[in-house]
Amino acid sequence: MANIKRFTTIQRLSHFVLILTFMLLSVTGLAWMYIETGWGQGLANIFGGYIAVLEVHRITGLILLIGFVLHIGYMLYIINWRGLPKSILGPDSLVFQKKDWLDFVQHLRWIVGLSKEPRFERWSWWEKFDYWAVWWGLLIVGVTGLMLYNPVLSSDYMPGWLLNIAVWVHRIEALLAMAHIFTIHFFVEHFRPRCFPFSATMFEGSKDIEHLRQEHPAWVERMEREGRLSDVLVPAVPVPLRILHFVTGYALITLGVFLVVYAIINVTYLTLAF
Amino acid sequence: MHLRRNSRYLLTLLLCLGILMPAAVSAADEEHPYEATSSGYFRDQDTLPGGYSLYRQDEAGRLWGGPSGGDIKRASFQADAHEGLDGYGRRSCVSCHETERYSLHTSRGNTSCVQCHRDKPIAGLYHYYSAMNPIRRHAYICAKCHEGSTASFATYVVHEPRPLVGSTADSFPLFYYAVWFMVILAVGVFAVFLPYVTLWGVRELIEMFGKGGGHNG
Numbered sequence: 274m275a276n277i278k279r280f281t282t283i284q285r286l287s288h289f290v291l292i293l294t295f296m297l298l299s300v301t302g303l304a305w306m307y308i309e310t311g312w313g314q315g316l317a318n319i320f321g322g323y324i325a326v327l328e329v330h331r332i333t334g335l336i337l338l339i340g341f342v343l344h345i346g347y348m349l350y351i352i353n354w355r356g357l358p359k360s361i362l363g364p365d366s367l368v369f370q371k372k373d374w375l376d377f378v379q380h381l382r383w384i385v386g387l388s389k390e391p392r393f394e395r396w397s398w399w400e401k402f403d404y405w406a407v408w409w410g411l412l413i414v415g416v417t418g419l420m421l422y423n424p425v426l427s428s429d430y431m432p433g434w435l436l437n438i439a440v441w442v443h444r445i446e447a448l449l450a451m452a453h454i455f456t457i458h459f460f461v462e463h464f465r466p467r468c469f470p471f472s473a474t475m476f477e478g479s480k481d482i483e484h485l486r487q488e489h490p491a492w493v494e495r496m497e498r499e500g501r502l503s504d505v506l507v508p509a510v511p512v513p514l515r516i517l518h519f520v521t522g523y524a525l526i527t528l529g530v531f532l533v534v535y536a537i538i539n540v541t542y543l544t545l546a547f
Numbered sequence: 548m549h550l551r552r553n554s555r556y557l558l559t560l561l562l563c564l565g566i567l568m569p570a571a572v573s574a575a576d577e578e579h580p581y582e583a584t585s586s587g588y589f590r591d592q593d594t595l596p597g598g599y600s601l602y603r604q605d606e607a608g609r610l611w612g613g614p615s616g617g618d619i620k621r622a623s624f625q626a627d628a629h630e631g632l633d634g635y636g637r638r639s640c641v642s643c644h645e646t647e648r649y650s651l652h653t654s655r656g657n658t659s660c661v662q663c664h665r666d667k668p669i670a671g672l673y674h675y676y677s678a679m680n681p682i683r684r685h686a687y688i689c690a691k692c693h694e695g696s697t698a699s700f701a702t703y704v705v706h707e708p709r710p711l712v713g714s715t716a717d718s719f720p721l722f723y724y725a726v727w728f729m730v731i732l733a734v735g736v737f738a739v740f741l742p743y744v745t746l747w748g749v750r751e752l753i754e755m756f757g758k759g760g761g762h763n764g
Contacts, residue, residue, distance in 0.1 A: 309654050323655075381743070384750045425693050428700035434613045436703045438725045440651070441710055445729035449736060457740045465744070466751040544649040546709045 276479035277493070278505045287344060288475050291407070292525060294337040299451050299532055301330035306444065310542045312535050334418045341411050364394040364495065369405070373398040395492040399461060410450045417443035451536075455529035463526065476518040477510045612721030614704050623671035630668070640664075647706045656692075663688050663705070 280288075300316055304326045307313025317326040353360035361368050375391075377398045382388035396404075417439040420427045424436050462472050467487070474480045486493050496502040510518075608614060622628045629635045640660040641648040652658045661669075663679075665688070670677035678687035685701035693700065708715040710726035 305655075384743075384746045386750075424703070425695045425697070425700050428697060428703070431699075432608070432611075432613060433697075433700040433703040434608070434719075434722075437614075437707050437719070438722050441722070441726045442729050445726070445733055449729075449733040452733075453736060453740070457744055460744050460748070465748050466755045544654045546649060547711050 275506045276477070276481050276509050277485050277496075277502075278479045278507045279474055279485075280478045282478065283347065285475060285478050287340070287347075290340055291337070294333050294340065295450075295454070296525060296528060297333045298330060298337065298447075299529075301326045301333065302447055303451075303532055303536055305330065307536070307539055307543065309544060310539045312539045331418075331422055334415075334422075337411070338415050338419075341415065364492070367396055367401050367404050369398075369401055373401060392491040393489045394495070395489060397489070403458060406450075406453070410446055413446040414443055414450070417446070451529075452533065455533045459526055459529065463522075471519055471522055473510075473515065473518045473522065476522065477515070479507050479510070481509065482506075608702075612719075612724070614702070614719040614722070615717075619673065620671075623673045625671045626674050626676070627668035628671040628674075650705050650707070652705055662691075 301320065304313050304316035304320070305323065308317060308323050314323075317323045320326040320329050360366070362370060372394070376393060379388050379391040380398070383390045420431075420436065420439040421443060424433070428436065462468060463470065467484075472480075482493065493502070496505060622630075644660075647660075652663070666678055670679070672679045672681075674680065678684070681698070681701065685696040685698050689696035689701045704719065704722075707722070708718050710722055711730065715723040
């Protein structure tokens with residue numbers, strides 16, 4: 274069965290680096306947030322205690338921010354500047370358009386049985402949302418994370434009481450990001466019936482044509498109409514590589530779910546006062 | 548007589564100029580303190596104009612939604628803040644200061660009260676010689692652990708108010724509104740997505756088992 278290429282190697286690599294840094298930041302961040310509990314101390318001990326775990330958190334955060342800057346450079350590089358604004362408002366763009374809002378409403382109506390399923394183009398509304406959510410999240414945790422990186426130094430350039438705010442904003446945005454990825458993102462991409470048990474598109478870079486005819490019919494039809502479909506067809510990924518993707522993916526999913534479950538179990542032992 | 552008096556004046560004037568001139572020249576060579584680079588004891592931010600000023604912190608704090616000191620008690624100016632309290636010697640700090648029991652410093656740094664409230668007897672925060680006085684707090688208290696601490700750094704509110712309660716809107720407005728904004732953002736995302744994806748999953752299940760999916764899908 275033939276596959277359609279959906280992501281380039283650079284895009285897959287970017288996503289994988291994002292996974293690794295995000296997971297490391299989640300483990301080290303939760304270790305620090307829960308350092309009062311046995312669970313938090315156990316997580317910190319993996320890295321050699323709470324001082325080391327904070328240092329790993331800081332350095333990983335910097336690596337992620339560098340990755341973010343590189344991604345912005347990549348994005349500026351692949352934009353077709355001469356074709357603006359049409360080039361970023363076309364069907365291959367991740368920029369939100371009116372169709373996404375209409376798709377969202379129709380998708381909701383389809384879910385409750387009031388309408389036909391929307392015919393998604395290359396990117397559905399939730400894929401665009403997931404992409405831009407990383408931007409908004411990274412900007413918030415990135416700015417506050419830099420403020421907290423060296424609080425004595427940063428309070429040379431702002432009043433120290435902004436650190437009170439930075440801690441809470443960093444904390445809530447991080448919890449939101451983790452909870453969203455480990456529940457909503459995993460469910461939509463892997464656990465809903467059409468994708469279960471695992472969707473490896475972001476690992477393999479391609480997806481079988483039948484699945485895409487169901488999930489992104491307008492995109493496949495456009496490529497057929499324009500006679501470009503044969504250009505994007507790639508052979509299916511060999512089985513050993515698919516097993517590797519599956520095992521890696523499930524290890525990461527298990528880690529994410531473990532973090533969510535234990536964070537919820539241990540939350541009553543924290544002395545944070547809301 | 549007239550000439551002699553004039554020449555005496557002239558002589559005095561020259562003498563004065565002679566004394567003053569070299570001094571004036573050397574003063575012009577000296578850098579104004581504001582232009583001086585750091586001595587090593589202070590960083591540029593501590594001496595350059597326009598930086599953080601301890602003496603304008605209340606004004607700036609009110610302008611930008613920072614923390615306000617709240618009501619200052621008379622005991623805050625005493626050399627011994629607990630002077631005359633019945634049974635003071637037999638009580639623990641948190642038996643009275645219950646709301647100050649938890650902070651990131653105690654829960655994560657394992658610090659005890661007297662590691663920061665270090666005067667013996669414990670002086671009021673604003674007593675002139677108190678180590679906690681904002682004039683010297685950064686150097687006498689914070690810098691024990693946070694090397695290089697500045698007056699600006701010391702405005703971090705260790706015993707921060709609870710961010711979501713109404714009274715914080717008055718005592719630390721920006722803190723209150725920023726945290727509420729984040730909470731609404733986070734809760735809003737889940738309020739939309741959790742029911743959405745649940746129904747979505749059910750819809751695909753129905754479709755999968757062919758019950759009603761055909762005519763719509």
